[in-house]
Amino acid sequence: MISMHRQVACVEIGGIPIALSTCDERFLHLLRERYDGFLSSSPPEFELEFDLTSKGPASDVDVRVRREGHEWLIERGDFHARWDPRTGRGSVRQNANPYSLDSVLRILHSLILAQRGGFLLHAASAICDGRAYLFSGVSGAGKTTMTRLAPPDITLLTDEISYLRPNAEGYSAFGTPFAGELARAGENCTAPVSALFFLDQGPENRVDELSPAEAVRRLMRNILFFAEDQGLVEKLLATACEFVARVPIRRLTFYPDARVWDEVRNFAGNLQEVPEHA
Amino acid sequence: MPETCIYIARSSAIAARALAGEMMVMNSADSTFFTLNEVATTIFQAADGHTPLRDIVRDRVCEQFDIDPEQAQADAEQFVAELSGHGILLVSNQPLASETP
Numbered sequence: 001m002i003s004m005h006r007q008v009a010c011v012e013i014g015g016i017p018i019a020l021s022t023c024d025e026r027f028l029h030l031l032r033e034r035y036d037g038f039l040s041s042s043p044p045e046f047e048l049e050f051d052l053t054s055k056g057p058a059s060d061v062d063v064r065v066r067r068e069g070h071e072w073l074i075e076r077g078d079f080h081a082r083w084d085p086r087t088g089r090g091s092v093r094q095n096a097n098p099y100s101l102d103s104v105l106r107i108l109h110s111l112i113l114a115q116r117g118g119f120l121l122h123a124a125s126a127i128c129d130g131r132a133y134l135f136s137g138v139s140g141a142g143k144t145t146m147t148r149l150a151p152p153d154i155t156l157l158t159d160e161i162s163y164l165r166p167n168a169e170g171y172s173a174f175g176t177p178f179a180g181e182l183a184r185a186g187e188n189c190t191a192p193v194s195a196l197f198f199l200d201q202g203p204e205n206r207v208d209e210l211s212p213a214e215a216v217r218r219l220m221r222n223i224l225f226f227a228e229d230q231g232l233v234e235k236l237l238a239t240a241c242e243f244v245a246r247v248p249i250r251r252l253t254f255y256p257d258a259r260v261w262d263e264v265r266n267f268a269g270n271l272q273e274v275p276e277h278a
Numbered sequence: 279m280p281e282t283c284i285y286i287a288r289s290s291a292i293a294a295r296a297l298a299g300e301m302m303v304m305n306s307a308d309s310t311f312f313t314l315n316e317v318a319t320t321i322f323q324a325a326d327g328h329t330p331l332r333d334i335v336r337d338r339v340c341e342q343f344d345i346d347p348e349q350a351q352a353d354a355e356q357f358v359a360e361l362s363g364h365g366i367l368l369v370s371n372q373p374l375a376s377e378t379p
Contacts, residue, residue: 213300213313220304220311233306234293241297 012040014163014174019044027096034098037188038177046088053093065226074107110224114232117239118165120224125162125173127155131194132173134162136222141199144181149258158186170246197252205263208251215249216240286367287327287374327374
């Protein structure tokens with residue numbers, strides 16, 4: 001049964017509450033279930049109105065994000081969205097596919113973050129002893145493996161898409177509901193970022209330095225960014241350079257067993273003894 | 279027979295930033311990303327659209343780096359061809375207006 005009244009679920013990811021409204025009871029239920037743990041009673045900063053269509057199945061290959069006047073136009077085979085950053089309001093036409101919903105939200109957050117000096121990164125992230133560690137790499141590099149190997153005292157923020165915002169000292173990582181192979185949402189919490197590791201699997205655990213240029217190159221390769229917009233690309237490159245200047249970035253070669261977390265803890269201990277940016 | 283001049287200019291559809299002596303360049307149209315070494319950075323920064331490539335190589339590259347002029351010219355032409363293929367540099371036989379502000 002479809003109600004004509006719009007109902008709202010406010011979803012707060014990365015400290016940014018967005019009101020998602022729909023007339024469809026079942027879609028509202030899907031929203032609330034999918035983002036359980038990220039539902040918020042905070043006043044929304046942004047609003048998205050969802051209208052359901054019978055557009056095609058989810059697809060990653062043909063997403064386009066471009067400006068049309070003052071609005072962002074976000075299109076893929078399975079959805080069509082408009083969002084006006086001046087008013088903070090937008091509309092989405094998509095089918096009831098939760099993957100389409102995730103994609104729209106990820107793209108919207110990537111646009112908001114780009115303006116605020118933050119970004120979404122293809123990376124697992126977790127909190128260890130009050131600090132966040134990021135593990136980035138292409139599919140198969142070991143993001144989900146790192147989260148599976150995490151000891152019980154580690155808090156998982158995500159096994160797939162890390163959410164990063166600048167703070168006074170550096171950057172903060174936030175939990176996200178965007179899950180990868182683990183098929184489990186991250187915890188809705190945040191911690192200051194201690195280090196970013198680019199993952200390689202190998203016969204032994206070791207941590208190696210990366211040159212700043214190599215770190216930026218790898219970072220840019222793993223940032224989720226879709227917009228065809230010169231100004232935002234310039235801002236994103238500046239953000240990547242800023243991140244590299246403020247956060248220790250290393251290559252972590254690891255053998256996939258639990259001892260890799262000892263390596264992470266050792267690295268963290270050494271950082272505390274000799275602050276990187278003292 | 280007079281030698282043909284090559285003029286190069288930076289595209290406006292790129293973002294570039296120097297870090298630790300290297301230049302990082304990103305094409306905003308297709309998100310391709312390049313890291314330029316010091317010699318390539320010198321050529322990239324001198325790509326104003328009206329200085330011939332051979333003058334850039336002679337006056338900037340060979341002045342700053344210990345490199346054989348002929349080899350430098352050949353390397354520069356190869357570098358320019360590669361970056362122009364990715365839309366980072368514009369190349370012409372006539373002076374160009376640089377697209378970057």
